[in-house]
Amino acid sequence: xxxxxxxxxxxxxxxxxxxxxxxxxxxxxxxxxxxxxxxxxxxxxxxxxxxxxxxxxxxxxxxxxxxxxxxxxxxxxxxxxxxxxxxxxxxxxxxxxxxxxxxxxxxxxxxxxxxxxxxxxxxxxxxxxxxxxxxxxxxxxxxxxxxxxxxxxxxxxxxxxxxxxxxxxxxxxxxxxxxxxxxxxxxxxxxxxxxxxxxxxxxxxxxxxxxxxxxxxxxxxxxxxxxxxxxxxxxxxxxxxxxxxxxxxxxxxxxxxxxxxxxxxxxxxxxxxxxxxxxxxxxxxxxxxxxxxxxxxxxxxxxxxxxxxxxxxxxxxxxxxxxxxxxxxxxxxxxxxxxx
Numbered sequence: 001x002x003x004x005x006x007x008x009x010x011x012x013x014x015x016x017x018x019x020x021x022x023x024x025x026x027x028x029x030x031x032x033x034x035x036x037x038x039x040x041x042x043x044x045x046x047x048x049x050x051x052x053x054x055x056x057x058x059x060x061x062x063x064x065x066x067x068x069x070x071x072x073x074x075x076x077x078x079x080x081x082x083x084x085x086x087x088x089x090x091x092x093x094x095x096x097x098x099x100x101x102x103x104x105x106x107x108x109x110x111x112x113x114x115x116x117x118x119x120x121x122x123x124x125x126x127x128x129x130x131x132x133x134x135x136x137x138x139x140x141x142x143x144x145x146x147x148x149x150x151x152x153x154x155x156x157x158x159x160x161x162x163x164x165x166x167x168x169x170x171x172x173x174x175x176x177x178x179x180x181x182x183x184x185x186x187x188x189x190x191x192x193x194x195x196x197x198x199x200x201x202x203x204x205x206x207x208x209x210x211x212x213x214x215x216x217x218x219x220x221x222x223x224x225x226x227x228x229x230x231x232x233x234x235x236x237x238x239x240x241x242x243x244x245x246x247x248x249x250x251x252x253x254x255x256x257x258x259x260x261x262x263x264x265x266x267x268x269x270x271x272x273x274x275x276x277x278x279x280x281x282x283x284x285x286x287x288x289x290x291x292x293x294x295x296x297x298x299x300x301x302x303x304x305x306x307x308x309x310x311x312x313x314x315x316x317x318x319x320x321x322x323x324x325x326x327x328x329x330x331x332x333x334x335x336x337x338x339x340x
Contacts, residue, residue: 048098049306050122051088052113053081054129055105079279080295084151087299088126095307097123110134114141122146124306132156147309149302153194161309163302165293166319171198173324174245174273174291179206181330183243183271189229189255190247191219195275199245214241221247226254235262238270243330249274249281252288256329260286271330277323287327294320 085101092099100122104110110130114137117125124147127138135150135157142148150162171194178186179202188199196217200210218229226246230237238259246252252274259266266272266286274281277292298320305315 046098046121046123047096048100048122049092049303050100050102050113050117050125051085052102052104052110052117052125052127052130053085055103080276080293083295084128084299087296087301088303089299091300091303091307095303097307104130104134107133107137111137114138117141117146119144119146124148124310126151126302126306127160128152135160147306149306149309149315151298151302161305161315161317163298163305163318163320165295165298165322167192167194168198168201169319170275170291170293170322171195171245172202173198173322174275175199175202176206177273177289177324177326178243178245178271178330179203179208181243181267181271184208185211185214185241186243186245187214187216187241188245189216189218189220189226189251190245191217192247195247221250223250223254223257226251227258230255230258238262238264241270243271244273246272246274249276249278249288249290252290252329253280253284256284256286256288267328267330267332273330277325281325281327286329289327289330290325292323292325294323 089099100116102113102116104113116122117138126149127134128151130138130150130152132154135154138148139157139159148160150157150160151164152162153164153167154162171192174195175186175188175198186199186203188196190196196215203210216229218225220226220229244252244255246255252272256266256272259270259272264270271289273289273291275291275293277290281288281290301318301320305318308315
């Protein structure tokens with residue numbers, strides 16, 4: 001009777017209301033909580049989810065040898081890793097699920113994680129930012145149909161449901177903000193095609209053509225790479241522009257530092273916006289505007305999608321809308337403004 005009352009599964013059994021209240025009161029007094037492991041064993045489930053996450057936590061290729069040797073974990077100060085893990089874990093904790101965390105950076109390190117990815121040990125897995133080669137490894141390994149949700153931008157594998165930030169919206173949001181701030185000669189730095197498409201879309205919506213002379217589809221991401229680009233362009237190039245959309249906050253930071261050291265005023269002469277809303281953006285002498293990819297919400301949604309799969313429900317892909325954090329680098333105000 002006690003187990004039926006506490007589980008809420010009375011079935012056809014009957015019990016006086018006073019008895020039910022007394023059982024629940026005593027359980028509360030004793031701080032009773034259901035034993036998740038015992039419940040999982042009875043149901044033939046592990047109540048455990050695996051989280052496999054790419055060391056660099058960025059959408060792109062595998063890390064370079066230099067990055068692996070350096071032991072780099074995540075883009076410097078971006079907090080993307082923390083946000084996605086926090087979102088995933090908060091969502092799973094709400095369902096009383098335990099987590100096992102594994103990190104990978106190469107096909108070999110990813111392959112070493114795969115033997116644990118089976119129904120006897122896990123109820124499902126969430127894979128964060130695996131490239132096409134690793135996705136194929138995952139599909140070939142998953143012969144027993146373990147529920148899988150991915151967090152990435154790639155569309156090549158319809159068998160693997162994905163949750164991601166809307167990347168065209170990232171580029172569009174950044175460009176539109178500069179247009180609304182009065183910019184008309186907006187430079188674009190970055191190689192992500194979806195974000196570039198958003199940049200083009202925003203310009204077209206405002207009645208402007210894309211000027212190829214202002215577009216730099218460089219495969220770069222870091223501050224020192226921004227410096228290298230600007231040194232090639234020369235200190236006179238900024239006179240041709242009034243705004244910069246950079247595909248990362250590090251590129252935006254490198255751009256900001258180059259402009260200030262060469263006598264340009266930000267935002268009066270050139271306005272700048274990056275992507276990731278990294279913690280350092282608000283700590284600079286000229287705080288950086290940035291597009292926040294809403295990575296916590298991406299992780300939280302991925303966990304909810306996985307729980308639906310585990311319950312046998314059908315799911316599709318989900319795009320999460322980015323948000324805009326407007327600061328002094330693209331605005332006359334020093335106060336941060338968050339916009340959807």
